[in-house]
Amino acid sequence: MxxxxxxxxxxxxxxxxxxxxxxxxxxxxxxxxxxxxxxxxxxxxxxxxxxxxxxxxxxxxxxxxxxxxxxxxxxxxxxNLYGNDLQERLLIDMYVEGTTDLMEIIMSQLFMQQEDKERQTNVIVRKVKKHYFPVYEKILRDHHQNFLVGNQFSWADVQLLEAILMAEEICVDVLSDFSCLQDFKERISEIPTIKAxxxxxxxxxxxxxxxxxxxxxxxxxxxxxxxxxxxx
The missing domain is CATH 3.40.30.10 (Glutaredoxin)
Incomplete structure (x- = not known):
């Protein structure tokens, strides 16, 4: 074993x-x-x-x-969470890089002084709503599939859910304008390993x-x- x-x-x-x-x-x-x-x-x-x-x-x-x-x-x-071919792997990498950028912005706030944290919260929420989440909303809306890449569960889905939950800790209604991401969050959260x-x-x-x-x-x-x- x-x-x-x-x-x-x-x-x-x-x-x-x-x-x-x-x-x-x-x-x-x-x-x-x-x-x-x-x-x-x-x-x-x-x-x-x-x-x-x-x-x-x-x-x-x-x-x-x-x-x-x-x-x-x-x-x-x-x-087997990395796509079926080179093109799918490329898409996964692209989407993961995007969520990584967002999560690093959120993580950086932790090491700021209090007054800087408060200002950064507004910056983060604005970037989430105007820059990051519209991208993933459009991807899901345009291809009408349950997952980000190849209509199968992948690393990109895992990390997007992690990013969504991190953003919601800062702004509880951050998904209010993103119906596809709301559905995505509920769907991925019910996958047994994720749910556990x-x-x-x-x-x-x-x-x-x-x-x-x-x-x-x-x-x-x-x-x-x-x-x-x-x-x-």
């Missing part, structure tokens, strides 16, 4: 959360090792585990993988709090405004 993937990161969302989502969507159980001290972090890159001295890091199939996008692409391909991950007690992480921020700062020895960029 193969070993479960082991995820090395902080006990919070950050860059690892999309990896957790994708593994959960694939029905793959995984273990986690949480970074809580600077010494733990330094031990990983002293032995060469972290090629670029950054996390996330995932142990899977006898390898120690770093760089978030590379990890996600490997998992998506391994568990959304239940209390799963390995999905809650909204980051001050304790998480302070842990990241202490481990990475970074300021609020740049800490999140060192986890990719």
């Amino acid at each position: 193969s070993k479960k993937p082991k995820l090395h990161y902080f006990n919070g969302r950050g860059k690892m959360e999309s990896i957790r989502w994708l593994l959960a969507a694939a029905g793959v159980e995984f273990e986690e090792s949480f970074l809580e001290t600077r010494d733990q972090f330094e031990a990983l890159f002293r032995d060469g585990t972290l090629l670029f001295q950054k996390v996330p890091m995932v142990e899977i199939d006898g390898m120690k993988l770093v760089q978030t996008m590379a990890i996600l692409q490997y998992i998506a391909a391994k568990y 991950f959304l239940q209390p007690g799963s390995q999905r992480k809650p909204q980051p709090d001050d304790k998480y921020v302070e842990t990241v700062r202490a481990v990475l020895q970074m300021y609020y405004k740049v800490a999140f960029t060192f986890c990719n």
Whole structure:
């Protein structure tokens, strides 16, 4: 029996959360090792585990993988969530890059001072409603299919749902003008593996709090405004 993937990161969302989502969507159980001290972090890159001295890091199939996008692409391909051909894979990559950009904007808010956070909230909501969600709404409306690519469940669907839920935490009615995305959210949330991950007690992480921020700062020895960029 193969070993479960082991995820090395902080006990919070950050860059690892999309990896957790994708593994959960694939029905793959995984273990986690949480970074809580600077010494733990330094031990990983002293032995060469972290090629670029950054996390996330995932142990899977006898390898120690770093760089978030590379990890996600490997998992998506391994568990048949990466399309049927090169063109579908390209579309998935494009859509995932878009949701990644959005989620990074949301994540960056966490490391801002309070007054900056309040201003950034308005910026995020505006970008979501005017720039990002109209794209996915049009894709779903134009092709009249249940999923973003190839009318089959893929990594792109998983990450779009994650982005939608993150945006709703900032603005509860952010989907009010996007009927296709509303239907998409309900439909994808009912997929059994996704539904299980959304239940209390799963390995999905809650909204980051001050304790998480302070842990990241202490481990990475970074300021609020740049800490999140060192986890990719």
